[in-house]
Amino acid sequence: MASESTGLMTALLNKSLLSQLAMPPAEGQPVQTIEMLMSNTETIPGQSIIQMMGVVTGSTVRAKHIGKDILAGFKNIVGGELKGYTELLQEARAQALQRLVMEAHSRGANAIVNIRFATSAIAGGAAELMAYGTAVVVG
Amino acid sequence: MQQDEADLLLSVGLFLFVTVGPLLFSWIFGNIYQKKKQEELGVRVKAFGTDNLTTLKTPPAQVSASGLLSANIIMSVSWWQKLVGGLKTIFGGQVETWDRVLAWARKEALQRLREQARAKGFDNVINVRLDTSEIQSSKGRNTAIEILAYGTGIKT
Numbered sequence: 001m002a003s004e005s006t007g008l009m010t011a012l013l014n015k016s017l018l019s020q021l022a023m024p025p026a027e028g029q030p031v032q033t034i035e036m037l038m039s040n041t042e043t044i045p046g047q048s049i050i051q052m053m054g055v056v057t058g059s060t061v062r063a064k065h066i067g068k069d070i071l072a073g074f075k076n077i078v079g080g081e082l083k084g085y086t087e088l089l090q091e092a093r094a095q096a097l098q099r100l101v102m103e104a105h106s107r108g109a110n111a112i113v114n115i116r117f118a119t120s121a122i123a124g125g126a127a128e129l130m131a132y133g134t135a136v137v138v139g
Numbered sequence: 140m141q142q143d144e145a146d147l148l149l150s151v152g153l154f155l156f157v158t159v160g161p162l163l164f165s166w167i168f169g170n171i172y173q174k175k176k177q178e179e180l181g182v183r184v185k186a187f188g189t190d191n192l193t194t195l196k197t198p199p200a201q202v203s204a205s206g207l208l209s210a211n212i213i214m215s216v217s218w219w220q221k222l223v224g225g226l227k228t229i230f231g232g233q234v235e236t237w238d239r240v241l242a243w244a245r246k247e248a249l250q251r252l253r254e255q256a257r258a259k260g261f262d263n264v265i266n267v268r269l270d271t272s273e274i275q276s277s278k279g280r281n282t283a284i285e286i287l288a289y290g291t292g293i294k295t
Contacts, residue, residue, distance in 0.1 A: 038207035039291040041266045046202035046293075072215070072283070077161070078169040079217030079240065080176055081247070082283055085274065086213045089285060093209065115207060117287055119272035127274060 036101045037111035037138060044111050044138050053109040053135035058100030062092040063126040089129065093117065096131045109135035162219055169217035177243055184250055191256055192249060192267045192290065199263065200295040208264060209289035210251035213274060214244035215282070241284060245269060248288040261292030 037044050064072075064085065072082045104112050115133035122128055193199075216224065220236035227234045248269070256264045267290035274283045 037205070039205055040207060040268065040289060041196050041291050045198045045205045045265070045291065076215050076221075077165045077218055078172045079165075079215055079220055080173055081244075082213045082215055085283065085285075086211060089211055089213065089274075093211070093287075097207075115289075116268075117209070117270055117289060119270070119285065119287070121273060121275060127272075 034101055034105050035110075036104060038097075038101075038115055038133075039111070039113050040115045040133075042114055044113060044136075047111075047138040049113070049136045050139050051137040053104070053107045053137065055132060056100055056103040056107065056109075056112060056135045057130060057132040058096045058098065058103060059128055059130035060092050060095045060099070061122060061126055061128045062088065064088065089127070092127075092129045093131070096129045100131045100133065104133075104135035107135050109137055111136050111138045162222065165218040169219055173217070173240075173243075180243070180247055180250060183254075184246070187250070187253055187257075191253055191262065192264045194267050196266050198265055198293050198295070202293045202295060204294040206259070206261070206292050207289065208252060208255055208259070208261070208292045209287060210248050210255055211285060211287045212244050212248045212251065213283050213285045214240055214247075215284070216240050241271075241286075244284060244286045245288075248286040252288045252290065256292045259292060260294065262295045264290040264292050266290050 037047075039045065043049060071084060075082055100112060100115070112133040113136055115131060118130045118132070120128050120130075216236055220240065224234045224236045227236075249267075252264060252267065267288060270287040270289070272285050272287070274285050
């Protein structure tokens with residue numbers, strides 16, 4: 001009983017956190033409309049930095065689907081690309097970037113410079129994908 | 140007497156089929172498949188023309204627009220290559236099977252970045268970085284390698 005209620009609480013908490021993440025803080029616009037200049041160089045090429053807004057991070061932890069895992073096991077016979085995983089990690093990285101953009105947006109930045117990607121394997125077939133960079137105002 | 144010999148032959152044959160069969164299959168079809176894919180990639184690289192990637196941080200000319208680009212690929216070795224590579228680690232030295240697959244994966248990731256840049260209308264990609272990470276299945280049996288290539292696309 002106790003574990004059930006804590007599970008429910010966690011679910012509710014997660015839901016509220018997720019809803020906060022899914023909505024931009026200020027205008028309440030949909031996520032896709034946020035325009036953010038992104039670059040992995042120290043400046044946005046062709047523009048100059050006016051103000052630094054600090055380091056922003058975005059991350060997501062993904063585990064693989066069991067069906068895809070079995071399919072990948074068969075693909076291992078001949079080797080080569082595992083397309084299912086390529087797409088999975090691509091989507092996950094896009095989500096990490098989206099979270100990065102959300103955080104930068106909430107700080108009032110209009111660009112993120114010097115973006116770096118990091119991947120770390122978490123036990124049990126899950127991987128954490130992280131993107132980090134410096135939120136800046138450019139003009 | 141003859142019955143016994145036939146039985147023995149059958150069981151030995153079955154044993155070999157179960158143990159060596161998959162490996163032989165992996166060796167033959169893995170070679171054919173990987174060679175074909177690598178040739179396809181070679182054709183794509185050749186057809187693309189001048190390379191638009193650079194690891195320099197400064198753009199070569201005045202820039203009008205820029206954007207972050209990334210391309211990834213997850214590569215695995217075949218059962219045969221895994222076995223050969225595993226045996227090689229006992230004696231040390233160059234592990235050719237992983238060597239070849241990783242070089243191929245990097246080439247493919249870079250080519251994807253080039254094609255993506257062209258598709259999005261960027262003239263060059265500056266500050267290209269390559270990142271390698273290990274991906275493991277939930278039981279840790281199948282190890283795959285992810286190669287991520289990313290950079291900043293610029294329009295001159």
